[in-house]
Amino acid sequence: MKDRYPIFNQHKDLVYLDTAATSQTPDSVINALQNFSETAVGSPHRGLHQMSIKATEAYLASKLKVARFLNVPASHEVIYVKSTTEGMNLLSFSLRELVQREHNIVIPITSHHANILPWQRLAEGSGMELRYVEGDETPTYQHAYWEEAVDQNTDIVSVPWVTNGLGIDYCVHHIVDLAKANKAISIIDGAQIVAHQQIDLTHLDPDFFLFSGHKMYGPQGIGAVIGRRQLLEKMSPYQVGGDMIEFVTKKTATFAEIPKKFEAGTQNVLGAVGLGAAIDFLESIGMDKVSQHEAAILKYAFERFKAHPHITVYGPDSLSRRKGLIVFNINGVHPHDVASLLDDLNIAIRAGHHCCQPLNTYFQVPATCRISFGLYNSKADIDALMDGIAQVLEVFQIE
Amino acid sequence: MNRDLYNAVVMEHALNRKNHREIKNPTHIERGFNPSCGDDLTLMVRIADGKVEDAGYIGHGCAISKAAISIMIDQILGRSVEEAAEIAKIYLAMIRGEHPGDESIGDLVVFETLKNMPARVKCGTLGAHCVKLIADKVNQEN
Incomplete structure (x- = not known):
């Protein structure tokens, strides 16, 4: 190989x-990046010329590949971000109106800082408790510790499927089910799993699933938040600006439909093309x-x-x-x-x-x-x- | 080669933890922390009549950080605060590639190769930064 x-x-x-x-990046991904750069560069979604149309098509085609690769259910939408870290920041910001003061957020002690700092900030700003699942000597993967931590006042459970700092496979199905039983929002950081085993999000059905392209043989600077549309509709946008609006006056704005509501500014089409090629590469194997x-x-x-x-x-x-x-x-x-x-x-x-x-x-x-x-x-x-x-x-x- | 840095002088200081001790009645204590790797070394010095009368360090770190602070301690012992500050200054300039390593900094010249090892610069300069900060404080006190 x-x-x-x-x-x-x-x-x-x-x-x-x-x-x-x-x-590292395989030849087919490098070729796809070069081919796109040579044949189809334009700003997606807004130009009326050929190059813009080609870029829009390439961007949307990449999302369809993600949806197929992860078996994303019809209830969910794929939003592109630059990384899992950005995705976590998006969620912690945009979910702030859906959580309650004095309720709690549950994460494992094994978390990457990207699954800690955004929640620290949300907890601080909203008066929530940030609760860690710790456990004993081999921490946190035994389900009993999760059952202890998650309760009726849990609004968010955010867990890495595989921890980058320890390599634990959390086998997250039980955790998603536990979150659901407590009416909490479930968030799966998929960065360390997505290139390593078949994922079926229709079967798992978490509220949110995040990953980065550069840990799955794609380029750096592209990642995704796959989210339940029902929740995304209630959430406010993380960034505002170009391409995510419906109508703008001097003092007010209304926002575009999801996923565009969460994709302000010119998107990383080249990254999306590379991510799509990385999925093709993995599927070909x-x-x-x-x-x-x-x-x-x-x-x-x-x-x-x-x-x-x-x-x-x-x-x-x-x-x-x-x-x-x-x-x-x-x-x-x-x-x-x-x-x-x-x-x-x-x-x-x-x-x-x-x-x-x-x-x-x-x-x-x-x-x-x-x-x-x-x-x-x-x-x-x-x-x-x-x-x-x-x-x-x-x-x-x-x- | 990175391995060149792990020479006899460096390894002697790192393995034998030379100068790794708490000193009596320190007048100045400075903690150096390198968040990327967890090096956490504290330099303790006792200054009397403008001279470094005693010095030692405590804490934990990689071989490079421990050897660098230990050799730095050897160099500043018995020197005036100004001389110690000058040694730290020359040492830091050497690692930035702005000053050739010479006898004025003694065995510290073994770290000159750090100028080609950006990933390890923080390890090798933890001790020198502590010396610089202590010298600055002494100057402010006077």
Whole structure:
């Protein structure tokens, strides 16, 4: 599969283990971006000339691909944003009129800052409680903790399907059902799942589902909020300006229908085209094959790590609750030293807090290392990593 | 190569945690925090008659941040506050690529390669920033 990614022609020895941060781009996506740039650039929705019409068609075609890929139900609408982070900011802003003072928002302690800070701001501005699902040593994925946290006063439950800072697969169906039973709005951060297994939003039926294109082999700067139309209609727009209006006078404005109400300004059509091409790419392989490929590498790496005397692995012991990544530390070596030394060997890993400082505080470790997998990875990459880790241990004189 | 930075001098300071201790009766304490990786080091110094009489650091961080603050402590011990501030100034300029590393900063020259390692600059300069802040405070006090 590596031969589909031109980056590995430029960097032949690159072992890329940071897909959870951003994925590499396959040839077909690069071609689609170039082809669009050469044939169809125009401002979508408002021009009357050919180029504008082509851009509008490309933009809408991309959304249809998203809807098909995720089996988006007819009750929901696809809104494009620049990233999952922007999507969370949109929701926390635009839902503020639909929540009640002294009610609560429930998120897990394992959340990315993008699933914390927007809710901190909403809680602060609206007098709500921001409630964390914590749990015991292996936090939060046991359903009992969620049942404890969510109650009749919960207005919002927002959960990553897979946590970027730990690799827990929350298997979110139960959480969506729990939110529904308590009449809370359910929000699924799908950034770390969407490129890794088949998603069926008709079956899951959350109120909102978010993801980013650049973690699924598409370009950076495009993502989506898929939302229940019934709620979107009651929400006020996040940004105002061009292309999202119905009628504007000197002092007032009425807004366009959804999804345009939430898409102010010229949209990222090139990004949308790239996202559509990334979906074509994933579908041409088949999501079952994608899942199998990554599960095999995860298992291989997990077993190598667990058997290693100097590696501490964080997160669940059960592989069935893990997806796509492993968070770990080499005992006695700071993650930044590990990452710098592996970088010499062209092995790219993530080191730091992974935008999960409350999780690090919870575990009382200031930083960790993370490896995450994509279609271009193989067991040989894990072998190279293990050799690299041996060299790190040598530098730190650990036997 | 990043590995060049992990040389014998740096590793000796990092592994043996040289100068990692609380000093008695510190006159100035400055905490340096690097939010991207969690380096959290606190420099403690005792200044008497305008000189750095004792210094040590506490906290945790990567090998680079610990070695850099430790070697910085070796360099400023016994020096006047002005001299310490000058060492920190030259060191920071060296890492920005504006000043060649020379004997005026002693073993700190081993960090010159940081000018080519943007991802690690914050680690290597945590201690120098603490020295600079303490010197600024001393100047304000006088």
